[in-house]
Amino acid sequence: KAGVTQTPRYLIKTRGQQVTLSCSPISGHRSVSWYQQTPGQGLQFLFEYFSETQRNKGNFPGRFSGRQFSNSRSEMNVSTLELGDSALYLCASSLSASSYNEQFFGPGTRLTVL
């Protein structure tokens, strides 16, 4: 079974632009969570989607948004990019929204904002 895939793997943008990252969960998984990883702040939860609904949101500004499609694929969007948005963005999928289910992580998208 294929793992979690994220596209693109690397991205370079300039301040003020917007960006869309994509995550395809493991087949059959319906829950997708997004995390931001930076050297300074570590791993921080962005949001979680289940059955096309955002169930949970972390403490990030409104410039960060996401959605989930009927096939469970998810996208996250960052508008008006800032230098501090440079990070590794990780997506994780799980069977359902239950805490018991293991979250499987993708390889991440490395975003660099110049």
Next chain:
Amino acid sequence: AQTVTQSQPEMSVQEAETVTLSCTYDTSESNYYLFWYKQPPSRQMILVIRQEAYKQQNATENRFSVNFQKAAKSFSLKISDSQLGDTAMYFCAFMRAYGGSQGNLIFGKGTKLSVKP
């Protein structure tokens, strides 16, 4: 709010020896899950071991075991017979068992483990 603290930014161990990584957490919840994740230099995060707070028995997975002390809010990871492939960042993480935060893993800052030949 829940917090997770890993007090050892970096550790090293000789191949075949045993190493213990520390993790403490703070929560007012009575039921929750604790995890250790491994992130090798290739960056793909994988789950090493999971502990359910209502289970007193410490979880084990082959060479990996935990020492879960609920009252002390401590959750350490022991790696036995360390192998070169264990070289990675190790993250301790917390998740509430119910409520609206199931998808929300709260991570510690991580411990960089180097296994030396």
